[in-house]
Amino acid sequence: MQFADRLNSFGGNVFADMDLAKAQARAQGQTIIDLSLGSSDLPTPAPIIATIAKALEDPGTHGYLLHQGTLPLRKAIAVWYEKRFGLAIDAETEVLPLIGSQEGTAHLPLAVLNPGDVALLMDPGYPSHMGGVYLAGGEIYPMPLRAENQFLPVFADIPGVILSKAKMMVLSYPHNPTTAIASLEFFHTAVQFCRDHDLVLVHDFPYMDLVFDGRELPPSILQTDPHKTCTIEFFTFSKSYNMGGFRIGFAIGNAQLISALKKIKAVVDFNQYEGILQGAIAALESPPAIVQQTVAIFSQRRATLVDALAKIGWAVPLPTATMYVWAPLPPSWSGNSLEFCQKLVAKTGVALSPGSGFGQGGEGYVRFALVQEPTILATAAEKIGQFLNHN
Missing domain, CATH: 3.90.1150.10 (Aspartate Aminotransferase, domain 1)
Incomplete structure (x- = not known):
């Protein structure tokens, strides 16, 4: 075989x-x-569990959930993002529910890369980021993250021959595994670099809430690209709301990237059980x-x-x-x-x-x-x- x-x-x-x-x-x-x-x-917090449990009693939630059925969650996500980051979000074209952020980082390369195209990934970085590039037949250029650079990549060190073949860059801050945080100024630099070299900029953002010692919450990459010219961001409910087993997250950002990812997703699955999406709405609307x-x-x-x-x-x-x-x-x-x-x-x-x-x-x-x-x-x-x- x-x-x-x-x-x-x-x-x-x-x-x-x-x-x-x-x-x-x-x-x-x-x-x-x-x-x-x-x-x-x-x-998982009790109000979220209660919402999901209540949905189980409704037979109308027991069937397939197509994309239009996710609109209530997409609207809740748009409202939540605007409150948190001051960004206007179109729930219809700029938000896509996912089965965790890993689905997004694994599937997006299929929509962005042709075989032989290069993706710029953090080294060290989350293994799923590599897996998605391999699925798409892409090549990986590792961007070293060193302690002396606060575990941030140095874009000037990326060779021109690599940039000529590169199509996307993946960042993720706060960072797994190094625990590093990136500033808004760094994201400004990253967005401008990706615009200059015609790169899709992916930001995996699962630890957006897990910041300690009263520090200011970390920025969204979209704050430095408010018109969403080249960026897409992924969030999961697994960390902030302890919902790992429920497999719920979302993508938010550039409408063309959202549309492309939606096409890949449509081939792979429908969506989660509707009650889980209702639980996610309860999470977004819960008190801090x-x-x-x-x-x-x-x-x-x-x-x-x-x-x-x-x-x-x-x-x-x-x-x-x-x-x-x-x-x-x-x-x-x-x-x-x-x-x-x-x-x-x-x-x-x-x-x-x-x-x-x-x-x-x-x-x-x-x-x-x-x-x-x-x-x-x-x-x-x-x-x-x-x-x-x-x-």
């Missing part, structure tokens, strides 16, 4: 290696403290306290973990955003990030994400996901300390 050549791009990866390492650790009797996946352990409570929980967790790691002699930066800690490998460790994570889970049951899973630029780091209670995070740090003392 023969398969498409594109599958060669989806071979083994370090996350598959870590899944195997976790399974082997369980088989050896380890209790796993899984800090490797960014899947919130917090419950619902999101603020989630932010407070993750803020406490990151402080607990960073303090606990400091006590074992592993100094890591305190993140300013997201639900992660991005940590340079301990100075005493001489191997790579995958080896560290594999041995750590085998010896202690503590599972982390190796930095190399996010691209070559992630080597030398590991990512902690703050998806456990503070007491468990402290226990994980103690176990790591024991591991480091015996290696």
